Amino acid sequence: MRAGAVPRAVRDPMTGSSAAELLAEAASPADLVAARIQMALSLGWHIVIACFGVGMPAITVFAEWRGNRTGDEVYRLLAQRWAKAMGVLFAVGAVSGTILSFEMGVLWPGMMDTYGQVIGLPFTLEGFAFFIEAIFLGIYLYAWDRLSPRVHVLTGIPVCVAGVASAFFVVTANAWMNQPRGFDLENGRVVQVEPWAAMFNPAAWPQTVHMIIAAFMVAGFGMAAVYAAALLRGSRERYHRLGFLIPFTVGAVLTPVQIGVGDWAAKFLAENQPIKLAAIEGVYETARNVPLHIGGVYQQGELRYALEIPNGLSLLAHWNPNGRILGLAEAAAENRPPVNIVHWSFQMMVAIGFGLLLLGIWCGLVWWRRRSFPRNRVFLALATAAGFAAPLALEFGWITTEVGRQPWIVWGRMRTAEAVTPVPGLYGGLLAVAVVYLVMTVATIYVLRRLARAPLAPQEHDEEHA
Amino acid sequence: MSLAELMIAVMWAGLTAYVLLGGADFGGGFWDLLAGGTRKGAEQRDLINHSIGPVWEANHVWLIFVIVLCWTGFPEVFAAVSSTMYIPLTLVALGIIARGAAFAFRKASTELGHRRVYGFAFALSSVLTPFFLGTVAGGIASGRTPAGIAAGDLVGSWINPTSALGGVLAVAVAAYLAAVFLCADARREGADALAETFRRKALGTAAVTGVVALGGIAVLHADAPRLYSGLVGKGLPLILVSVLGGVASLALLLRRRYLPSRVAAAVAVAALLWGWAVAQYPLVLLPDTTIEEAAAQPAVLRVGLVVTLVGAVLLLPSLWWMFSLFQREQPHTPGRGASASE
Numbered sequence: 001m002r003a004g005a006v007p008r009a010v011r012d013p014m015t016g017s018s019a020a021e022l023l024a025e026a027a028s029p030a031d032l033v034a035a036r037i038q039m040a041l042s043l044g045w046h047i048v049i050a051c052f053g054v055g056m057p058a059i060t061v062f063a064e065w066r067g068n069r070t071g072d073e074v075y076r077l078l079a080q081r082w083a084k085a086m087g088v089l090f091a092v093g094a095v096s097g098t099i100l101s102f103e104m105g106v107l108w109p110g111m112m113d114t115y116g117q118v119i120g121l122p123f124t125l126e127g128f129a130f131f132i133e134a135i136f137l138g139i140y141l142y143a144w145d146r147l148s149p150r151v152h153v154l155t156g157i158p159v160c161v162a163g164v165a166s167a168f169f170v171v172t173a174n175a176w177m178n179q180p181r182g183f184d185l186e187n188g189r190v191v192q193v194e195p196w197a198a199m200f201n202p203a204a205w206p207q208t209v210h211m212i213i214a215a216f217m218v219a220g221f222g223m224a225a226v227y228a229a230a231l232l233r234g235s236r237e238r239y240h241r242l243g244f245l246i247p248f249t250v251g252a253v254l255t256p257v258q259i260g261v262g263d264w265a266a267k268f269l270a271e272n273q274p275i276k277l278a279a280i281e282g283v284y285e286t287a288r289n290v291p292l293h294i295g296g297v298y299q300q301g302e303l304r305y306a307l308e309i310p311n312g313l314s315l316l317a318h319w320n321p322n323g324r325i326l327g328l329a330e331a332a333a334e335n336r337p338p339v340n341i342v343h344w345s346f347q348m349m350v351a352i353g354f355g356l357l358l359l360g361i362w363c364g365l366v367w368w369r370r371r372s373f374p375r376n377r378v379f380l381a382l383a384t385a386a387g388f389a390a391p392l393a394l395e396f397g398w399i400t401t402e403v404g405r406q407p408w409i410v411w412g413r414m415r416t417a418e419a420v421t422p423v424p425g426l427y428g429g430l431l432a433v434a435v436v437y438l439v440m441t442v443a444t445i446y447v448l449r450r451l452a453r454a455p456l457a458p459q460e461h462d463e464e465h466a
Numbered sequence: 467m468s469l470a471e472l473m474i475a476v477m478w479a480g481l482t483a484y485v486l487l488g489g490a491d492f493g494g495g496f497w498d499l500l501a502g503g504t505r506k507g508a509e510q511r512d513l514i515n516h517s518i519g520p521v522w523e524a525n526h527v528w529l530i531f532v533i534v535l536c537w538t539g540f541p542e543v544f545a546a547v548s549s550t551m552y553i554p555l556t557l558v559a560l561g562i563i564a565r566g567a568a569f570a571f572r573k574a575s576t577e578l579g580h581r582r583v584y585g586f587a588f589a590l591s592s593v594l595t596p597f598f599l600g601t602v603a604g605g606i607a608s609g610r611t612p613a614g615i616a617a618g619d620l621v622g623s624w625i626n627p628t629s630a631l632g633g634v635l636a637v638a639v640a641a642y643l644a645a646v647f648l649c650a651d652a653r654r655e656g657a658d659a660l661a662e663t664f665r666r667k668a669l670g671t672a673a674v675t676g677v678v679a680l681g682g683i684a685v686l687h688a689d690a691p692r693l694y695s696g697l698v699g700k701g702l703p704l705i706l707v708s709v710l711g712g713v714a715s716l717a718l719l720l721r722r723r724y725l726p727s728r729v730a731a732a733v734a735v736a737a738l739l740w741g742w743a744v745a746q747y748p749l750v751l752l753p754d755t756t757i758e759e760a761a762a763q764p765a766v767l768r769v770g771l772v773v774t775l776v777g778a779v780l781l782l783p784s785l786w787w788m789f790s791l792f793q794r795e796q797p798h799t800p801g802r803g804a805s806a807s808e
Contacts, residue, residue, distance in 0.1 A: 084574065091570030094523050095563045101533045102559040105548025109615045112537050113545035117762035120538025124770055127531045128777035134523040135784045142520035143791055158784075193763040195770075422616050423552045436560050440567050443584075447574045454576075 025417060027424035032417055034426040035107045038433050040402070042099050045437055047398055048391045049093040049444075053133075054163040054212065055219025056086050057140075059247050061156035068149045074239050078246070080144075082223070085451050087141045092444055094134065099433075107426070111409050111419035114190060118183050119173045121195035126169035133162035164212055171211045175203035178273055178401070180410050202272055206265040207401070213258045214397065218390045220251030221356065225387020226452050232380040245373060248383065251390065252360030259353055263316065270317035273411065274326035275335070276404035279342040281313055282306070283327045290314045290325040295347065298339040301329070337406045345399040352393035359386055469768060470761035473539040474750065476774055477532055478743050482736050484528035486643065489636075489735070491522045493644025495565060495592020496637065497667065504582065509660055511585070514644075517651045519573065520792050524785065526566065538770050540760045542613055543750055547602070550611045550618035554598040561595030564588070596640045597633040601625075604632025607742060608690035609752030613760070627689040631682045638678050639735055642671040646715060646731040650724035654793075665719055672716050672731075679708075679738065692752060696745025704741035708734045 026032035060082040067075030101123075105112050136158040144152060176182075182198030183190040227244035230237075269277040278284075282293055282303035290313040296306025314323035328336050359382055366374045373379075409416040467475070494514040501507030501514075537544040548555055564587050572584035601624040605611055608628035611618045623629075645668035652661035686694040697705055711734030718727035750757045761767060 088570050088574050091523065092567050094526060095566035098526070098530055098562050099559045101530055102548070102555055105533075105537065105544050106552050106555050106559075109545035109549040112548075113542050113615060116537035116541030116544055117539070117766045120534065120541075120762070120766060121769055121773065123534040124538055124773050125777070127527065127534050128773075128781060130530060131524065131527045131777075131781050132784060134527050135781075135788045138520040138524055139788055139791060146791060191763065193766050195766055421549045421552065423549060423620060429552070429556045432556065432560060436563055440563060443567065443571050447571050450576070451574055 025422060026420045027422055027426075031424060031426040032420050034430040035420050036416065038426070038430040039103055039107055041430075041437060042096065042103060042433060044395055044398065045441070046093065046096040046100060047394065048218065049089055049096060050167070051215035051218035051391070051394065052086070052089045052222065053093045054167045054215035055217075055250070056082060056089065056223065057137075057156055057159040057163055058216075059219065059223065059250060060086060061153060061160060063242075063246060064156065065153050068153060074242055077239060078243050081243075081451070083141055085448055086137070088444065088447055088451070090134075090137055092440060094130075096440075097130075106429075107421055108409065108419045109421050111414060114188070114414065115180075115183075115410060118180075118190055118193055118195070118198045119176050122169040122172045122176075122199045126166050129162045129165040129169060132158050133166060136162070167212050167215055168208045169199075171208040172199045172201070172204040174401075175207040176201050177409065178207070178276075178405055178411050179203040180413050185413075203268065206261070206268045210258070210261050210265050210397075213254050213261060214394050217251045217254050217258060217356070218394050220247040220249070220254070221383075221386040221390035222247075223387075224248035224251060225384045228380050228383035228387070231375065232377060232384060241373075244383070248363065248373075251356070251386070252363055255353065255356045255360050259357060262350070262353065267317055270325070273405075275328065275331045276337065276342070276401075277317065278326060278328045278330075279337045279339045279404050280346045280400060281325070282339055282343045283313070283325055284329055286325065286327040286330060288314060288322050288324050290323075292316060293343075296343070298343060303343070335407060337404050342400055342404045345396040345403070349393045349396035349400060352389045352396070356386055356390065356393075359383065468758065469764055469771065470539070470757050472771060473535065473761065473767050474743075474757055476771065477535045477539065478740065480528050480532045480535060482739050484525070484532060485639070485739060486732050486735060487521070487525035488528055489596065489640040490643040490647050491518045491525050492565070492592045492596045492637075493640035493642070494518045494648070495569075495589045496641040497644055497648070497664075498585065499589035499593060504578065509657070510663065513648060513652055513655065513657065513660055513664075515573070516655075517648060518569075521788065522566070522569070524788060526562075535770065535774075539762050539767055540750060540757075541762060543755070543760050545615055546613050546617060546751060547606060547611050549616040550620065550623050551602050551605065552616070552620060554601050554605075554624045558595055558598045558602070561591040561598065564591035565595055592640075593637055596636040598624075600633035600636030601629035602632075603636070603742075604629035606751070607632070607693050607746065608686075609692060611751060612753065613751050613755045627685050628693070631678070631685045635675070635678050635682060638671060638675040639738075642668065642675045643731055643735060645671050646719065646724070646727055649719070650728060653724060661722075661724070665722065665724075668719050668727075669716065672712060672719070676709075676712050679712075693742070693745055696747075697741060699745070700747070701741040701745035704737045704744055708737035708741060711735075711737060 026035070060079050063075045063082065064079035066072065067077075067079055104116075136155050139147075139155045140152070140159055143155070147155065176198055179201040180198075181201040182194040182196070184192040224244050224247040227240045228248075230240045231244060266277065266280075269280070281290075282296060282298045283290055284301040284303075289311050292309040292312025292315075293303050293306035294309070296303040298304075311321035313325055315321050317323055317325060328339065359379075362379060363373050363383075366372070405411055407415050407417070409419045494517065498507075498511055498514050501510040533544075568584040568587035568591065572581050572588060575581050575584060605618070605623040605626070605628070608626065610623040610626065610629075645664050648664040649661050649668055652658075652664055683694070683697070686697065711730050711732075715727045715730035715734060718724075718730055746752070748756050748758070750760050762770075
């Protein structure tokens with residue numbers, strides 16, 4: 001928008017400039033590392049739980065609605081079980097999300113001091129979405145017997161809508177860190193702030209769509225895995241079959257869509273954040289007819305030992321074998337992200353994505369021929385693994401976008417090292433946070449497993465406990 | 467009223483809601499901690515669970531709302547406070563995790579041993595979290611978080627007489643509100659003996675809170691003279707309202723008029739908060755950062771206020787429905803805490 005209007009403070013993200021700033025700087029390099037690890041840990045944890053918060057309500061409300069319409073008790077039972085798990089997941093999601101808003105200031109006061117007001121709008125909106133989500137989730141979980149079945153299903157709808165809206169708002173703020181818009185700088189202070197322009201920055205759409213679909217995939221594959229595991233152990237209950245089929249369908253249907261959206265997001269990078277794409281693909285020199293590299297290790301400006309697909313990257317990024325790809329060499333050395341971690345994270349995400357696609361196609365083909373999903377052990381084992389692979393792909397995607405933006409916290413405007421708090425001893429905080437998250441992880445998994453394995457209602461025969 | 471003043475007033479209203487609603491939820495944890503052995507305390511713990519279970523998450527969002535409005539409307543205040551207060555705010559964050567997660571885990575667990583561990587974590591963090599939040603408030607009020615990133619003392623900013631007062635007062639207020647709120651909840655559930663128990667606790671904590679608040683004036687006189695002069699100056703009418711509210715809630719408790727007593731207790735606490743705000747006006751951070759100086763760009767404030775207004779139109783009826791749903795007698799009560807979802 002107005003990038004470049006105030007040359008003194010605006011720096012070209014490609015060529016960069018001196019890092020000497022008047023802003024905050026870490027007490028020591030180790031403190032900066034500690035702050036980054038703490039943020040990565042708490043955000044990487046929250047993002048998985050948040051995906052269930054976004055995707056699970058819709059799947060649960062669907063099951064409840066089907067149960068009400070058909071009078072089928074199995075649907076209702078599934079909905080009640082899922083609602084219980086949702087209660088646990090929403091609670092840990094709410095608190096782990098709160099920590100992030102603390103950490104924005106506690107760890108990154110330099111960024112919030114300057115840019116807090118620019119990105120405040122989506123967070124304010126997110127606050128209201130979270131309010132609506134929390135209120136109606138409280139009603140949904142606790143008022144089964146206070147409301148008619150019809151009204152009860154309806155109270156689930158605001159939960160679904162607000163969950164998706166929350167994800168949208170929060171991710172627009174992250175997109176802004178990649179494509180900062182809607183302000184000018186004057187003597188290091190922001191002026192001429194346009195909150196809506198900041199929120200609807202160019203990266204907002206590809207990033208939010210990619211993230212929201214990812215959330216439904218994580219929730220779908222994750223929930224399905226619980227029942228795939230039960231079927232693998234030999235259950236033939238309709239409860240387990242339906243419990244598998246409903247969420248798995250959600251994940252499987254969205255996977256091809258997600259691959260298309262991912263392609264859109266990558267093309268967006270080629271145009272708007274080429275250094276990130278160069279790191280993703282390990283491209284050093286700017287060139288045409290750039291091959292697509294699979295695997296490989298980046299060393300001294302070269303991706304070694306990789307499988308090459310001629311013209312592949314040029315084709316993918318520009319629909320043209322002759323397409324020009326900007327390389328890492330365009331940016332000064334101190335402005336380049338670490339290549340190997342970005343390259344490998346991206347590759348792993350894509351690999352898992354295509355694995356999930358194949359699994360979905362397998363299921364779809366069998367369903368087309370036999371009107372039932374594959375029951376063999378290989379499929380069920382893979383479907384169980386998909387419950388772990390989907391969140392893993394999510395994490396890899398997150399690492400790609402976050403590490404790919406480094407060394408900037410606000411791309412081209414502020415370095416991560418300038419944003420961090422100068423408070424010493426941050427590894428102490430990191431240690432405390434790590435311990436608390438470890439305990440919370442163990443407890444969450446334990447509690448959810450207990451919920452999943454609790455005996456079914458008396459009229460249902462459960463083989464696990466037979 | 468300027469845009470910046472309007473913004474900080476909205477923020478303060480959000481903080482008031484958090485202290486009254488979220489505070490009472492923390493107070494529930496306080497009483498859980500003191501409820502006694504597993505069997506002896508079961509009835510009290512059930513009531514506490516039942517009262518805060520459906521609403522604590524919504525009540526908790528007020529805190530997020532206040533934080534977000536702070537960095538939107540007053541970014542340098544947010545940066546200054548959160549960097550100087552690194553230690554207590556990290557502890558608050560961990561306390562928030564422990565409280566919320568443990569409460570949810572306890573609800574979802576069946577084994578007694580696990581429930582006790584989660585219950586203890588829930589109860590202990592319900593006391594520590596408001597305490598540390600109170601120390602932060604004390605540090606701000608006594609001028610120990612000057613503008614600038616980590617410009618204040620990392621330790622002295624929250625370990626000092628006013629912070630200690632803030633911490634103790636926060637815990638006392640939470641316990642007091644919870645006890646008053648729980649009286650009416652117990653009676654609605656038909657548990658009159660339980661209502662009597664919480665009535666005694668409410669009377670006790672009302673007295674303690676009053677003594678701490680009044681004794682605190684001496685602390686402020688010595689440790690935070692500017693706050694003191696503000697409180698006995700332009701903040702005095704609100705302080706008097708707070709005292710009147712407290713006395714009224716005591717009198718109403720004595721006469722077992724629990725619902726009006728809730729209102730009086732809420733007035734007492736809210737007036738105290740607003741008394742602080744008025745006493746410090748027009749400064750947002752001592753010694754000399756004014757609300758206007760620290761405020762974001764007018765465009766940001768305008769959009770933030772409009773969005774808040776529109777959001778409130780959605781939020782307030784939803785909140786009202788939630789509270790009215792859970793604050794009325796259950797239509798067909800199969801026993802407390804045994805709804806179909808459990």
